[in-house]
Amino acid sequence: MKRFPQNFWWGAATSGPQSEGRFNKKHANVFDYWYEVEPEEFYGQIGPDTASNFYNSYVDDIQLMKEIGLNSVRTSIQWTRLIDDFESATVNEDGVDYYNKVINEFIKQGITPVMALHHFDLPVELYHKYGGWESKHVVELFAKFAGKCFELFGDRVKHWFTFNEPMVIVDGQYLYQFHYPNVIDGKKAVQVAYNLNLASAKAIKVFKELGMHRKDAQIGIILNLTPSYPASQSEEDVKAGRIADLWRNEMFLKTAIYGEFPEKLVELLTEDKVIWESTDEELNILKNNTIDVLGVNFYHPSRVKAPDISPNSTADWTPDRYYDQYEMPGRRMNIDKGWEIYPQALYDIAINIRDNYKNIKWFVSENGMGVSKEERFLNDSGVIEDDYRIDFIKEHLEWLHKGIEEGSNCFGYHLWTPIDCWSWKNAYRNRYGFISNNIHTQVKTIKKSGYWIKEVSKNNGFL
């Protein structure tokens, strides 16, 4: 029997914009807006309007989560739902009432609510007016919104996260065109990365000023860590791996934990003349407002090699001038999603955190397997037999367990996601849940993996 530490979090994660639906929401976030103007950009032209209907069905949905043994669940508070006026952070009463009810329902069902403050859902007005995360004014507004959340819900929510995957915002909005406004601009990407780090630190500053630690609360950030494995041990490939790690992982990880950007990254960006604008006061805020706890989203490793063409070629600056993706022969894939399956990376992450990041308390805040057309696996009783998902989770947990046994301070595992939910441009293409969702009827049914996790949670481990 592989047993996990006492009080281990067995749970799952979703987000406000992906589960609630737009019901009664006064403002649009960047995805709401993008769907309004270009619905054809979304798989099956399905947008966030209904999502998994959590706004209306949260009582039944939370009941199902309880039924499969989840003891903690993450979602997020939508800035565009909670706040009426972004400048003054005046709240929307329906939004406050809704989040109060959701939080109370989780607690009533014995599920620890875990809240993120931002899950890719920038209010679109703040982009059109100020340039969104390019603007330090927006950073200020985010800190105000965060403060409101702590004041309103901090008596019951004890686990807070400033951002989910800030690196994906940089990638999606400013480099690889999968988040509105789909800009390609390396220099802006660098500034946005800095501003997101700053926004997280400023939210933490407000958290401290409100005395949240004295109320037994803790705050962190959720980062998608994709360890970079070089194609070979040649000097060039190893260097490519180093730079990829600096940019993709350490730019947020080191800053969140040590309050300082990685020196080598700052050197490189300075040399390339794309370094962000910062002030001493801001750097001080970053230094003094580090995280208590870390969430790690892990789906797939990244394999990199030295770039085929020289970084000095003529082109606008982007970070990937220093590395190319490496397609490793024989790699094990989840073909539906196009991601490599490499569970051992979770052990490598655990040991990296233990040895290089103060052995900070952390949990797996997302891991999971997106599979298309899961109705293929329906049995006669109407249950999706997702053995592939059970195997996937198990293998990851085995490697995680090894990391924990060797001293890494991991306190939980959350699957993406409790109930199949809407996933940005991919809409409902890939399903990840323990519980399926018929998006035409909104009928939700526990999958085989849901029954499996119930046992794991009950036994605090598995054979």
Ligand code: BGP
């Ligand atoms: C993570 C995000 C989630 C979710 C998941 C699956 O990066 O934090 O919000 O969307 O990816 O994504 P997809 O459905 O595109 O496979």
